[in-house]
Each structure stands twice: as structure tokens, then as C-alpha cells.
Amino acid sequence: MTRSTRAPQAARFPLWLLVCASLTALAPLSIDMYLPSFPALAADLGVDIGRVQLTLGTFLVGLAAGQAFYGPISDRFGRKPPLYAGLLVYALAAAGCALARDVDGLMLWRFLQALGGCAGMVMARAVIRDRLEAHESARAFSSLMLVMGLAPILAPIIGGAVLGVFGWRAIFWLLCGASLLILWFVHRYMDESLDHGKAMPLHLGHVLSNYGELLRDRGFVGYSLSAGCAQAGMFAYIAGSPFVLIELHGIDPSHYGYVFGTNALGLIAMSQLNARLVRNRTLDHVLRGALVAPCLAGLALAAAVLAGVAPLPVLLAGFFVFIASLGCILPNASALAMAQQGHRAGTASALMGTLQFSLGTLAGAAVSFWHDGTALPLAVVMGACGLGAVLMRVFGHAGATAQGAG
Structure with a gap:
């Protein structure tokens, strides 16, 4: 693939980008497919649902820890x-x-499982950065989310169906088969994107130096954490919504996937709108506007639950606005964070993922440990995440502006 063909191929959604999407979708599949099985899993293993929620927390810990390992190697x-x-x-x-x-x-x-699966997340972001520049990357991430968005739509529906017929263990056998199929696609259809002439040495001192430089880069850290806070709100939703919707409000486990899928449809729609918006606007301008939605939605949810005026329709509306807005937030914040990191795309992708999933782990753990039989833990954590995303974007923009001026 030559440089002259990059932009047109990105516009046609090339096969390499489809493989990247499948790699990135593996993590949400691993999370969302077994969510409807939480009550059944708890009953089968003889534990309360809070303990089952911790299996999601350990998965997020693995995603956060593993990414730092793969980046320098790649x-x-x-x-x-x-x-x-x-x-x-x-x-x-x-x-x-x-x-x-x-x-x-x-x-x-x-x-x-997370330690293995997070390799795909790191490599997908690095491959996109290897091939495309900032604005093209934002559009590619938006296109990627079109495929990724199908995972949270289909996964709970498939998981609920498999659960009803074969039990929760069959869900993991299905994930095992899916990963082997993706492995075959990687081998068959993905070309190596790293220019080996620019390969970086794998020495501990050099690796730590790179990570140190990235952590001192306010633009990289701020935009990474802005996306991370918004994504952490989604992980709080993933951890807490099975209890809030199924146990607290009586939604049938087989119907839970439809609620989850509606939110994912909103995310897909916003990601495609984002691809149009960034054609004539700066990435930061679009990001700034998009961040208003999860901030207001999260704070409104927290206020409604605290005031005792949060029936199911109010909760569903708040969840939808928060999750749908990620379709604009994640592509732009990711592209802005990676914009100046082409010489160490793998390491930057790894650190960005580690920072983001560490926040996701904390948010999911907070909902699980604060479990009090109400929707309050979920609402408050989502509100804090929405506000944090706005503040981190301000930090990142200030850093990027100062770096540009310097």
C-alpha cells in the first residue's frame, strides 16, 4: 500500500480497517455478551451479584495492565x-x-482473557496511526466505531439467546471461537504497517524514557484522559446496568440486550455524524461540543436519583445520551492524543489504553463496591465521569496549544 492511496482507501473502508474494527470489537464482545448472564451466573456459582460484577472488574484490570506491555514490543x-x-x-x-x-x-x-485481548486494541490504534494523519485518523476511528457499535447491539442479544438455550458457559466457548476466527483474518488480510526502518529499540531505559515523555505531554495526557473519563462512564454503566435494569426495574434478561443495543445505535449514529463534522471543523471544536452531552446527562441522572425522581424512562434517557455521545468523543480525542506520536505509535497507543482502562476499572469497581441496592452508585459515578471528561479536555487543549506555540 503506497502513501498516495491512503486517503481514498480510508474513505472506502478498506479491509485492513475492517480487521482493525474486529480487533477492537473483541473487548466489548467479551464484556457485553455475558452481561445478561450475571443473575444466572451468580446463582450457578453460589455468590451474590456483586461478586459476579467483580469478574468484569478483573477483566478491565487486565485490559489496563496488558496494553502497556504490548506497545513497546510492537x-x-x-x-x-x-x-x-x-x-x-x-x-x-x-x-x-x-x-x-x-x-x-x-x-x-x-x-x-483481557491480557490477551488487549493486544488487538493497541495494535488497531497503532495501525491507524501508522497509515493515516490526524483528520483521516478521526474519520477512520469514526468508521471503525460503525463496526464496533454492532458489538454492544448484537452481543447482549446473542448472549441472552445463548444463555437461554445452552447456559452461560457456552458464551465463553463462542468467544473462544470468535478470537480464533479473528486470528485467521489477521494472518490472511492484515499487512504489517510498521516501517521497520523506524523500529525503536526494546531497552528498558528507552521504554521508560518514552513513557516518561508521554506522561509529561499535557496534550497527550489530557486528550487521553478526556476520552478515558467518558469511556469510564460507559464502563460504570456496563457494570451497574444489569442490576439497575434487570433486578431493580424488572427488565427480562432476554430483553436487556435491546436496551443496550438502542444505546449502541445512538453511538453508531453519532460516530457517523462525527465523520461529517470533522470535515469542516477542527477536531477539538467538535470534541468540546460533544463533551457537553455526557456531562449534563451524568449530572442530571445523579440529581434525579438523589431527588427520588428517577423512574425507568428517565434512567433510559440519561443512559442513551451519555453512551451515544461517545461516538463523537472517542474518535476525536483519540486522534488528538495520537496526532504527534507517529514515531512511537505503539507505545503511545498502549499508554493511552492503559490510562483509559485504568479509569474504566476504577469506575466499574466503584459501582460494584458501592452496591447499595439502588441506582445511586451508577448515577453518581457516571456524573463524575462526565464532568471529568470536560475538565481533562480543557487540560489537554491548553497543553497542545502551549506546545504548538513553543
């Missing part, structure tokens, strides 16, 4: 070798989840 050896290793680990761990006999074993296997 900047040295290329994008494909870490993908082969990560997807094989994921497949084996998914099989371990299916065979788990207690919740502690399930937590361990979920952690290992």
Missing part, C-alpha cells in the same frame, strides 16, 4: 507478532472461563 517487532500471541492467549483463557468451577477461578481466567 514498536520494535511490528504489529502482527504481538497480535498472534495475544489472540492465542485470549482463546485459551476464554476456554478456561467456560470450564471455571467457582467465581475466583472465573476472575483469574477473565484477567488472562
Whole structure:
């Protein structure tokens, strides 16, 4: 693939971008597909639903920790070798989840599953940055989210159907098979995107120096954490919504996927709107406007629950606005964070993912540990995440502006 063909191919949604989308979709599939099984899983393993929610927390910890490992390796050896290793680990761990006999074993296997699956997230962002510049990257991320958005629509529906017929263990066997299929697509259809002439040395001092420079880059950190706070609100929703919707408000587990899918449709619609908006506007301008939605939605949810005026329609409306807005926020914030990091795209992608999923882990854990039989933990955490996303964007924009002036 030559440089002259990059932009037209991105516009046609090339096959390499479709493979990137499938790699990125593996994590939401791993999360969303088993959400309807929380009550059944808790009953089968003889634990309360709070303990089952911690299996999601351990998965998020694995996603956060593993990404820092893959980035420097990919900047040295290329994008494909870490993908082969990560997807094989994921497949084996998914099989371990299916065979788990207690919740502690399930937590361990979920952690290992995340360590394998996060390779795809790091490599997908790095490949896009390898091939495209900032504005093209934002549009590519928006196109990628069109495919990614299908995961939270289809995954809970498929998970609910599989749960009803075969039980919760079959969900993990299905994930195992999906990862092996993606591995074949990577081998067959994804070309190596790293220019080996620009490969970076894999020495501990050099790796730590790169991470240190990135952490001192206010633009990179601010935009990464802005997306991370918004995404953390989504993970809070993922952790808390099965209880709030299924247990508290009586939605049938088989119908939970339709509620989840409606939010994902909103995210898809906003991601495609974003691809149009960034054609004539700066990425930061679009991001600034989009961040108003989760901030107001999250704070309104928290206020409504505290005031005791949060019936199911109010909750559903707040959830929809918050999740849909991510379709504009995540592509632009990711592109802005990666804009100046082409020389170390793998390392930057890894650190961005680690920062974001660390926030997601904290948000999910906060909802799980604060479980009090009401919707309050979920609403308050989502409100805090929406506000944090706005503040981090201000921090990142100030840093990027100062860097540009310097």
C-alpha cells in the first residue's frame, strides 16, 4: 500500500480497517455478551451479584495492565507478532472461563482473557496511526466505531439467546471461537504497517524514557484522559446496568440486550455524524461540543436519583445520551492524543489504553463496591465521569496549544 492511496482507501473502508474494527470489537464482545448472564451466573456459582460484577472488574484490570506491555514490543517487532500471541492467549483463557468451577477461578481466567485481548486494541490504534494523519485518523476511528457499535447491539442479544438455550458457559466457548476466527483474518488480510526502518529499540531505559515523555505531554495526557473519563462512564454503566435494569426495574434478561443495543445505535449514529463534522471543523471544536452531552446527562441522572425522581424512562434517557455521545468523543480525542506520536505509535497507543482502562476499572469497581441496592452508585459515578471528561479536555487543549506555540 503506497502513501498516495491512503486517503481514498480510508474513505472506502478498506479491509485492513475492517480487521482493525474486529480487533477492537473483541473487548466489548467479551464484556457485553455475558452481561445478561450475571443473575444466572451468580446463582450457578453460589455468590451474590456483586461478586459476579467483580469478574468484569478483573477483566478491565487486565485490559489496563496488558496494553502497556504490548506497545513497546510492537514498536520494535511490528504489529502482527504481538497480535498472534495475544489472540492465542485470549482463546485459551476464554476456554478456561467456560470450564471455571467457582467465581475466583472465573476472575483469574477473565484477567488472562483481557491480557490477551488487549493486544488487538493497541495494535488497531497503532495501525491507524501508522497509515493515516490526524483528520483521516478521526474519520477512520469514526468508521471503525460503525463496526464496533454492532458489538454492544448484537452481543447482549446473542448472549441472552445463548444463555437461554445452552447456559452461560457456552458464551465463553463462542468467544473462544470468535478470537480464533479473528486470528485467521489477521494472518490472511492484515499487512504489517510498521516501517521497520523506524523500529525503536526494546531497552528498558528507552521504554521508560518514552513513557516518561508521554506522561509529561499535557496534550497527550489530557486528550487521553478526556476520552478515558467518558469511556469510564460507559464502563460504570456496563457494570451497574444489569442490576439497575434487570433486578431493580424488572427488565427480562432476554430483553436487556435491546436496551443496550438502542444505546449502541445512538453511538453508531453519532460516530457517523462525527465523520461529517470533522470535515469542516477542527477536531477539538467538535470534541468540546460533544463533551457537553455526557456531562449534563451524568449530572442530571445523579440529581434525579438523589431527588427520588428517577423512574425507568428517565434512567433510559440519561443512559442513551451519555453512551451515544461517545461516538463523537472517542474518535476525536483519540486522534488528538495520537496526532504527534507517529514515531512511537505503539507505545503511545498502549499508554493511552492503559490510562483509559485504568479509569474504566476504577469506575466499574466503584459501582460494584458501592452496591447499595439502588441506582445511586451508577448515577453518581457516571456524573463524575462526565464532568471529568470536560475538565481533562480543557487540560489537554491548553497543553497542545502551549506546545504548538513553543
